[in-house]
Amino acid sequence: MAASQDVNPELESFREQWRAEVRARNTATSGQQQPRGSAASARAESSKDAASGPPRPTHLGTGKPKVVDTEDDYYDPESRVFDEPAPVQAKRADHKEAKEPVTALEHYERAVEKEGLGSLGDSLSLYRKAFRMDHKVDQKYKNKHFAAAWAKPAHPIKPPVATQEPPATVPLADKSLTTESLIATFAGLKIEPAKPPIQGMPEPPCPIASLPEEILVHILQDVATSDVADFVRLSRVCKRFAWLVGTEDRIWRHICLKSIFGFNCMHYDFQVQPNWRAIEDPNGRILGGGDGSINGDEEADGKHTPDELVQRRQEEAYATTVALHNTIYNSSWQKMFQRRPRIRFNGCYISTVNYIRPGQQVNSITWNTPVHIVTYYRYLRLFRDGTAISLCTVEEPSAVVHHLSKDNMTLHKGGAMNHLPSSVMHLALPARWKLSSIADYEDKANEGEEKKQVSLADSEGDLFIETDGGGNYVYRFDLSLRSAGRASRNNKLLWRGFYSLNKDSGDWDEFTLRNDNNKPWFFSRVRTYGFGDA
Numbered sequence: 001m002a003a004s005q006d007v008n009p010e011l012e013s014f015r016e017q018w019r020a021e022v023r024a025r026n027t028a029t030s031g032q033q034q035p036r037g038s039a040a041s042a043r044a045e046s047s048k049d050a051a052s053g054p055p056r057p058t059h060l061g062t063g064k065p066k067v068v069d070t071e072d073d074y075y076d077p078e079s080r081v082f083d084e085p086a087p088v089q090a091k092r093a094d095h096k097e098a099k100e101p102v103t104a105l106e107h108y109e110r111a112v113e114k115e116g117l118g119s120l121g122d123s124l125s126l127y128r129k130a131f132r133m134d135h136k137v138d139q140k141y142k143n144k145h146f147a148a149a150w151a152k153p154a155h156p157i158k159p160p161v162a163t164q165e166p167p168a169t170v171p172l173a174d175k176s177l178t179t180e181s182l183i184a185t186f187a188g189l190k191i192e193p194a195k196p197p198i199q200g201m202p203e204p205p206c207p208i209a210s211l212p213e214e215i216l217v218h219i220l221q222d223v224a225t226s227d228v229a230d231f232v233r234l235s236r237v238c239k240r241f242a243w244l245v246g247t248e249d250r251i252w253r254h255i256c257l258k259s260i261f262g263f264n265c266m267h268y269d270f271q272v273q274p275n276w277r278a279i280e281d282p283n284g285r286i287l288g289g290g291d292g293s294i295n296g297d298e299e300a301d302g303k304h305t306p307d308e309l310v311q312r313r314q315e316e317a318y319a320t321t322v323a324l325h326n327t328i329y330n331s332s333w334q335k336m337f338q339r340r341p342r343i344r345f346n347g348c349y350i351s352t353v354n355y356i357r358p359g360q361q362v363n364s365i366t367w368n369t370p371v372h373i374v375t376y377y378r379y380l381r382l383f384r385d386g387t388a389i390s391l392c393t394v395e396e397p398s399a400v401v402h403h404l405s406k407d408n409m410t411l412h413k414g415g416a417m418n419h420l421p422s423s424v425m426h427l428a429l430p431a432r433w434k435l436s437s438i439a440d441y442e443d444k445a446n447e448g449e450e451k452k453q454v455s456l457a458d459s460e461g462d463l464f465i466e467t468d469g470g471g472n473y474v475y476r477f478d479l480s481l482r483s484a485g486r487a488s489r490n491n492k493l494l495w496r497g498f499y500s501l502n503k504d505s506g507d508w509d510e511f512t513l514r515n516d517n518n519k520p521w522f523f524s525r526v527r528t529y530g531f532g533d534a
Contacts, residue, residue: 082347082401082526101126104134108141117396118352121373179246186243220244221251225259228337252333256321260384260531263321266342268437269313271386274468276430320437320456328457338489341435341461341481343382345532347525348404349493350397351378379404380431380465380493380521384533388431390467390477395424401526404428429467429475436462463493474501484522493521 101107111126130137177185193206208216220241224231231251235242244251256262273279321336329336352375359370379391381404389404403422411417412426438459465477478497483489495518498511 082398082524082528104130104137105140105144107133108137112141117375118354118377119375119396120354121375124373183243183246186239187247189239189243191238191240217244217248217250220248221254224251224255228255228259228261246334249333252337256325256333256337257318262337263317263340263342265345265384266317267386267434268317268439270432270434270466272432274430274432274466274474276387276432324457342490343433343435343463344490344523344525345382345384346527346529347523348379348381348401348529349521349523350380350401351493351519351521353378353519378521381529382433382532384531386432386434388433388465388467389428390431390465391425391428393424393427397524400424401524402528404526429469431465431467433463433465436460436464462496469500472503474503475499476501479521482520488523491523495520 101110107126107130111123111130114120114126115123134140191206191209193203193209196203211219220231220234223234232245235245257264270279324340325331325333325336329339354373354375356371356373359372374394376392376394377397377400379389379393379397379400381389383389383406387406389406389409391400391404393400399421403425405425408422408425409428409430412420412423415423415426417423418426436459438454438456440462441454441459461481463477463479463481465479467475467477469475476497476499477495478499479493480496481490482492482494484492495513498513500509500511501507502509
């Protein structure tokens with residue numbers, strides 16, 4: 001007792017105040033353990049009841065998300081289809097959300113939206129606010145968006161009683177059959193007209209069912225020329241169309257060789273300079289500029305004119321396509337179009353990067369160290385003439401992809417017209433692109449590197465991007481074309497290297513890619529791009 005009386009009253013008062021603060025903090029955070037870890041912890045709780053349900057909606061505004069099968073796609077917005085341009089907004093510095101979230105559920109929904117866009121810092125902050133307002137907000141979110149997924153029907157649905165056997169001409173589906181084998185069973189089927197709306201009445205007319213096979217194939221070829229996706233979707237109309245889409249190799253040959261989606265649009269040599277100027281030989285003759293496939297680094301030797309060199313390159317590209325068709329792709333033009341590396345021009349490639357940086361400390365004695373999760377995006381749009389646009393910004397895809405054009409780059413050159421929504425394009429850089437070929441490995445061997453024995457198919461699949469830095473430097477991206485998901489192809493770009501070239505000295509330097517900034521690029525279709533000509 002004597003010892004307790006000698007205690008300093010000020011020290012005892014400080015201890016009591018400290019204990020009160022600790023008790024208040026523990027009481028306030030007792031129901032908020034879930035969102036403290038990360039945005040993924042809140043997602044894990046909701047997945048207990050919705051594991052068997054549909055994928056969680058991401059509320060991405062104008063973008064329509066598609067289901068992706070790889071974990072790498074979760075934090076990127078690239079697996080979306082952008083239908084319409086973003087609404088007109090004010091200047092970015094004065095930009096505010098159209099409607100600020102008020103309730104806990106609105107904060108949670110906005111957090112899900114930000115997380116789907118890859119903005120982990122904003123989503124984590126919104127998750128915390130939502131749980132502070134209502135510790136059961138995740139359950140309300142599940143009840144609002146996923147109630148129908150796991151709701152049990154009021155009455156059990158009885159299977160219909162079969163009244164008659166199926167027609168003998170229609171083969172029954174066998175789960176053991178592959179897709180090719182199943183389509184092959186449709187060979188003898190015809191296009192059947194729709195059933196009459198009232199039993200006993202005559203069938204409605206179906207003119208397309210009476211067309212000759214040659215005319216029907218010609219119609220399908222015209223559809224494939226306008227849009228390959230629409231041509232493939234015709235296989236859902238009937239089994240006869242499914243058989244034609246899956247087996248008619250004449251149409252797929254036309255797509256590969258003659259359509260705007262084929263390999264005649266691919267470039268295996270640079271067509272322009274990084275600043276989009278035409279490539280000229282020492283005699284001032286134009287070698288590139290989008291009018292043919294010719295190596296911009298190859299000098300005219302006086303024996304061939306530029307037109308003859310272009311013709312020779314086109315013949316070599318055609319011979320390579322035929323050789324791959326007869327060997328690697330088993331003489332199937334459909335397999336070649338689906339599997340051979342190619343660039344897609346009806347959209348852009350987007351890479352979402354998140355990194356953590358420490359925040360400002362108010363004083364030296366803190367319970368935790370503040371950090372910020374910073375999100376930025378890399379955009380890459382490729383054009384048919386061998387040019388490209390490269391952009392790195394913190395603006396979200398819905399506010400950028402519809403402005404990613406050459407006209408906007410010219411409009412906002414030097415920071416002009418900064419009040420327009422497309423003013424983000426003043427940060428964009430001109431670039432050029434080409435795909436790899438067997439000639440790239442031969443060039444490395446000529447430069448003194450060890451020559452590698454690679455096949456014709458293995459030499460393809462790499463993409464080289466060179467951007468004009470605006471000064472004495474040119475930046476080069478070495479990427480690899482890959483596929484993400486089961487159905488899509490050539491929709492993912494992986495980093496292989498990042499380099500810079502000093503124009504004055506001619507020296508190449510390599511940038512070291514850390515784990516937080518070498519995120520892959522994913523393709524997103526933008527319908528306003530059309531066929532990607534401009």
